[in-house]
Amino acid sequence: MSTLGKTISLIVEIRPYKSLKQMLEAQHYMCAGCHKHFDDGKTLIRDFAQTFGWGKPRFCEYTGQLFCSSCHTNETAVIPARVLHNWDFTQYSVSQLAKSYLDSIHDQPMLCVSAVNPFLFSKVPALLHVMGVRKKISAMLPYVRCPFRRSINKGLGSRKYFLESNDFFALRDLIDLSKGAFSVLPVMVETVSSKILGHITEQCLICCDVGVPCGARQACNDPSSLIFPFQEDEIERCPSCESVFHKLCFRKLTNCPCGEHLRADEPAELVKRASSVLGLEVSGVLDLFGRGSGSGLLSGLFPKVKAENPREHKDGDNVILMDSFPPASL
Ligand SMILES: [Zn+2]
Numbered sequence: 150m151s152t153l154g155k156t157i158s159l160i161v162e163i164r165p166y167k168s169l170k171q172m173l174e175a176q177h178y179m180c181a182g183c184h185k186h187f188d189d190g191k192t193l194i195r196d197f198a199q200t201f202g203w204g205k206p207r208f209c210e211y212t213g214q215l216f217c218s219s220c221h222t223n224e225t226a227v228i229p230a231r232v233l234h235n236w237d238f239t240q241y242s243v244s245q246l247a248k249s250y251l252d253s254i255h256d257q258p259m260l261c262v263s264a265v266n267p268f269l270f271s272k273v274p275a276l277l278h279v280m281g282v283r284k285k286i287s288a289m290l291p292y293v294r295c296p297f298r299r300s301i302n303k304g305l306g307s308r309k310y311f312l313e314s315n316d317f318f319a320l321r322d323l324i325d326l327s328k329g330a331f332s333v334l335p336v337m338v339e340t341v342s343s344k345i346l347g348h349i350t351e352q353c354l355i356c357c358d359v360g361v362p363c364g365a366r367q368a369c370n371d372p373s374s375l376i377f378p379f380q381e382d383e384i385e386r387c388p389s390c391e392s393v394f395h396k397l398c399f400r401k402l403t404n405c406p407c408g409e410h411l412r413a414d415e416p417a418e419l420v421k422r423a424s425s426v427l428g429l430e431v432s433g434v435l436d437l438f439g440r441g442s443g444s445g446l447l448s449g450l451f452p453k454v455k456a457e458n459p460r461e462h463k464d465g466d467n468v469i470l471m472d473s474f475p476p477a478s479l
Pocket residue numbers: 180181182183184185216217218219220221
């Protein structure tokens with residue numbers, strides 16, 4: 150941004166303290182805005198500490214420079230550097246140039262919190278929370294494959310940048326978060342996140358297609374809830390065949406349908422592992438992920454070969470091994 154040939158840019162570091170004399174000398178006793186001399190006779194400068202009113206240089210907290218009373222009319226603004234370093238939302242006195250610059254970037258996602266002060270996340274739980282929800286949103290977003298995407302964009306309005314996986318915030322976002330219980334941002338991102346989740350997992354046949362059934366099959370606690378690739382934190386995975394399970398279902402299983410031992414406290418049998426890696430359980434994986442149509446998560450990774458006799462290497466126990474499940478119903 151440029152006014153009167155002076156440029157101004159984003160400042161996110163707090164400037165070291167300088168005395169008035171040091172600043173005047175650095176600026177050659179000129180206003181940093183219009184370059185007018187503060188006092189032509191210089192005698193007044195020497196008596197500056199006692200001088201009030203007209204002619205007194207005014208300090209801009211944003212640029213850290215002195216301005217004349219035309220270029221600095223005692224307007225105030227929240228200073229990004231003080232927010233990012235001290236979570237300080239005090240209105241400081243700034244020059245006209247700084248004021249109009251800060252107004253112009255108020256809604257722009259220009260403040261990268263992690264780059265300036267990564268410790269801010271641990272000091273401000275609301276900021277960490279919003280960041281977590283943003284990450285969730287950006288993990289789900291690639292799986293929205295229908296026109297719903299446009300309505301998400303619309304819903305966020307000028308805060309579309311919340312759909313990107315980074316921690317750039319606008320000054321207004323941080324000001325909003327400073328309001329504690331009155332802050333609207335956490336509710337806003339949570340609403341967007343749960344709308345996207347509901348859309349993919351429950352409402353849309355197109356987007357839902359990326360979900361796969363739980364690997365526990367008939368033993369699954371909640372067979373109607375498919376497992377989605379962005380739910381990595383809520384699932385367990387068979388180390389051998391990569392089948393995915395609801396956490397609860399996984400805990401109840403002793404063996405994966407592929408034969409792999411799933412209990413960490415029971416050492417896996419290498420022979421079984423070898424047979425499951427090399428052998429015929431691939432068809433089971435296809436069933437789990439492809440739902441027969443080849444549209445599932447991993448279906449592309451496995452050849453569509455059905456084993457002639459899936460139980461050949463399995464001692465007949467490769468279907469479901471679950472302590473509490475009556476074998477008769479399998
Ligand atoms: Zn001036």
